[in-house]
Amino acid sequence: MERIITSYCHLHDNKVIVNDRLLFYQENIVKFAEILKAVYKQEKINYPKFYKMDAISKLGFMAAELVLKDRTIEGYRPETVGVVLSNSSSSLDTDIAHNETIKDRSAYYPSPSVFVYTLPNIVIGEVCIRHKIKGENAFLISEAFDGKMLSGYVDELFINRRVDACLCGWIEVLGDKCNALAVLVENDDRGRSGENSGFKPLLFNVKNLNLLMTHN
Amino acid sequence: MGCLTADGMKPVYILNDNITTSLGFTTTENIDAIKKDVIGIRMVDDPVLYPRPILLSRIDTDQLRLRFGKVIQQYRKDVPAESFTRLEQMFIVSISDALQGETEIPLRQRTLLVISTTKGNIDLLENRYQTLFSHKRLYLWELGRIIQQFFGFSNPPLIISNACISGVVAMMAATRYLQSGTYDHAVVTGGDIASEFVISGFQSFQALSPTVCKPFDINRTGLSLGEGCGTMILSTKASLSSHDTPIRVAGAATSNDANHISGPSRTGEELSGAINQAMSQASLSSSEIGYISAHGTATLYNDEMESKAIELSGLKHVPVNSLKGYWGHTLGAAGMIESVAAISSMKSSTLYRSAGFETLGVPVELNVISAHHPAEVSACLKTASGFGGCNAAIIYQKQ
Numbered sequence: 001m002e003r004i005i006t007s008y009c010h011l012h013d014n015k016v017i018v019n020d021r022l023l024f025y026q027e028n029i030v031k032f033a034e035i036l037k038a039v040y041k042q043e044k045i046n047y048p049k050f051y052k053m054d055a056i057s058k059l060g061f062m063a064a065e066l067v068l069k070d071r072t073i074e075g076y077r078p079e080t081v082g083v084v085l086s087n088s089s090s091s092l093d094t095d096i097a098h099n100e101t102i103k104d105r106s107a108y109y110p111s112p113s114v115f116v117y118t119l120p121n122i123v124i125g126e127v128c129i130r131h132k133i134k135g136e137n138a139f140l141i142s143e144a145f146d147g148k149m150l151s152g153y154v155d156e157l158f159i160n161r162r163v164d165a166c167l168c169g170w171i172e173v174l175g176d177k178c179n180a181l182a183v184l185v186e187n188d189d190r191g192r193s194g195e196n197s198g199f200k201p202l203l204f205n206v207k208n209l210n211l212l213m214t215h216n
Numbered sequence: 217m218g219c220l221t222a223d224g225m226k227p228v229y230i231l232n233d234n235i236t237t238s239l240g241f242t243t244t245e246n247i248d249a250i251k252k253d254v255i256g257i258r259m260v261d262d263p264v265l266y267p268r269p270i271l272l273s274r275i276d277t278d279q280l281r282l283r284f285g286k287v288i289q290q291y292r293k294d295v296p297a298e299s300f301t302r303l304e305q306m307f308i309v310s311i312s313d314a315l316q317g318e319t320e321i322p323l324r325q326r327t328l329l330v331i332s333t334t335k336g337n338i339d340l341l342e343n344r345y346q347t348l349f350s351h352k353r354l355y356l357w358e359l360g361r362i363i364q365q366f367f368g369f370s371n372p373p374l375i376i377s378n379a380c381i382s383g384v385v386a387m388m389a390a391t392r393y394l395q396s397g398t399y400d401h402a403v404v405t406g407g408d409i410a411s412e413f414v415i416s417g418f419q420s421f422q423a424l425s426p427t428v429c430k431p432f433d434i435n436r437t438g439l440s441l442g443e444g445c446g447t448m449i450l451s452t453k454a455s456l457s458s459h460d461t462p463i464r465v466a467g468a469a470t471s472n473d474a475n476h477i478s479g480p481s482r483t484g485e486e487l488s489g490a491i492n493q494a495m496s497q498a499s500l501s502s503s504e505i506g507y508i509s510a511h512g513t514a515t516l517y518n519d520e521m522e523s524k525a526i527e528l529s530g531l532k533h534v535p536v537n538s539l540k541g542y543w544g545h546t547l548g549a550a551g552m553i554e555s556v557a558a559i560s561s562m563k564s565s566t567l568y569r570s571a572g573f574e575t576l577g578v579p580v581e582l583n584v585i586s587a588h589h590p591a592e593v594s595a596c597l598k599t600a601s602g603f604g605g606c607n608a609a610i611i612y613q614k615q
Contacts, residue, residue, distance in 0.1 A: 079471060079489055090336070090356050090377055095413070099341050102416045105267050115417035116478045116603060119334060121378045125604030128474040134486055137472050137606055138385050141375040143357040149374065156392040160225075162469065162493070 002188040003158055003204040007071035008212055009063045011180040018066045019199035032178040036062055043069070052113070053126060054094045055178070060085065060123035060171040061130065063182035068131060070199065071184055073165055082136035082163035083124045084154050087172040088143055090120045123171055136162050145170045145181070147209035154185055154204070170213070181213050225395035226452040229462040230612070232317035233556040236310040237444035237543040238273040241283050247560050249542070250568050251588065256543045257428045257440045266415050271428060273442030273544035274410055280305055287312040292366060300362070301337050301349055303409045306445040307363050311405050314447040317458065321401045321449060328399040329373040331360050332386035332406035334548040339411045369403070380511070380602030381470060382406060383446065383551020384610050388468035394452050406552035407445030414547070415441060421478070423515055431512035431538035431570055432519050432584050434577030439513040442544025446552030463559050466595065466613035467497030473605035480517050480601055484524030487599060487607040491529040494609040498595070502530035505611070506593035507567055509558040511600045512538020513545050514572065518601060523578035531597070537585040541571030551600045551608065558596050559612055567591045
């Protein structure tokens with residue numbers, strides 16, 4: 001059975017696109033942290049833990065939130081849903097923050113609440129907690145977005161019947177720059193009810209991933 | 217050769233391997249040290265590494281330089297040894313040793329390189345030593361590119377950074393690509409260095425033990441950190457193995473607790489789920505598992521959770537150890553080096569005592585190995601869990 005992208009979100013600089021709709025746009029480019037806050041308010045999200053997260057977790061959380069707002073995964077058993085994310089700079093953005101706390105040995109203040117985020121897969125943990133996902137997880141690193149690597153990894157999960165649905169994408173943050181693409185991949189079972197808000201599912205392949213990453 | 221497993225997938229064999237830790241630079245050196253009860257975790261007093269003396273399993277820098285010098289002579293005489301970071305040297309020494317076996321695999325086209333690490337060259341961020349390197353080396357893909365180019369792999373590496381389950385995830389990913397026929401061979405490697413970055417972080421969590429760690433023991437008070445690297449060469453072609461009965465990867469799975477980012481599940485259900493998935497892929501029942509190489513970090517909650525998961529999967533009577541009492545918690549290398557050691561146990565029919573363990577201190581009555589002893593093991597389970605609520609299980613099986 002072929003696999004399809006049933007919902008997606010692209011969050012890039014000052015723009016948020018969900019399933020071909022412009023969900024948010026800010027004319028003057030502001031820091032992406034402020035964009036995330038504005039989207040959080042606009043979408044009336046209520047998840048206080050959001051404010052405790054580091055930048056990459058906030059970005060991944062928001063991308064997952066918007067993807068799954070249009071298309072629910074509630075019909076799947078938690079252990080059959082996977083999360084596979086990727087990026088270029090791992091957790092370097094937060095690594096720098098932790099390093100600040102140990103740079104000066106006469107003012108040494110490493111903190112568990114910062115250190116815990118110095119792993120790229122923590123964002124997967126945050127997304128799993130929020131959406132009660134318990135299946136396969138992996139965080140992959142590549143210099144630039146690599147649709148071939150990502151779709152190859154996710155395809156193997158479907159072929160091995162390890163997942164029936166998988167949230168996957170690219171969650172990159174460093175300093176003020178961010179870029180996130182999250183897509184929900186499901187088996188092509190279009191008889192399933194609940195087609196989302198007019199979005200026509202796309203085949204899950206390298207071409208379409210690259211298209212979603214660049215055309216917006 | 218060419219035969220498929222019951223599910224139509226190609227079988228994946230382990231041709232060769234390496235362990236690089238404070239106990240040695242080959243699998244044999246490490247296992248010999250374990251047989252002699254050598255503990256690699258020592259008090260390290262190195263103000264450049266950490267402001268205070270710290271218990272650590274650290275690779276001897278002079279020995280590493282010596283071994284790396286030999287490898288560079290063989291592969292890249294044109295490049296100065298000083299142009300490689302400590303971690304890159306560890307990776308290269310480990311991969312080169314694993315490739316030295318009697319079997320030759322081509323590094324081109326049909327071979328996949330998989331690298332697992334949690335922090336890569338993180339010591340370059342601290343900038344306390346190794347100041348000669350550009351910050352570009354902090355990127356894990358740059359680390360991957362350096363290793364790829366050193367050996368001349370034609371495919372860019374698949375890089376996994378998934379906390380303390382990274383090594384097992386790397387093995388699992390490689391296995392799947394080989395099973396499906398996407399590649400014929402894989403070089404899978406995992407490594408991490410000891411750094412002030414990581415030591416200070418675990419210290420802030422109060423997760424480090426003031427004594428050498430004691431997995432599953434009643435008096436355990438936390439983990440001991442270590443550095444290391446492990447490598448396995450995988451292939452779908454059993455005929456390339458120098459052993460008559462090469463060991464194969466029979467099943468693997470990951471799961472997420474969906475509970476807490478820095479504390480394990482209270483019930484162990486999710487790790488148990490991954491174990492059950494791996495057993496089902498391997499078409500094995502719990503009674504057929506002869507040995508468990510546990511994650512066993514010696515933190516209060518990890519060992520407790522793991523014991524519950526093992527019981528839930530019907531494995532509580534199976535002999536179990538944690539090797540972290542020998543070489544500490546090596547993070548992104550742990551899943552790799554502990555898998556290699558487990559495979560060595562299967563080949564030599566010897567199970568090793570869980571160093572640091574005296575009196576059981578977990579809620580489930582596990583069968584923790586208290587003395588080295590001979591045992592025939594035809595299938596073994598390796599588990600791992602980490603920050604972000606992730607769990608992994610992988611099963612190795614004799615033909």
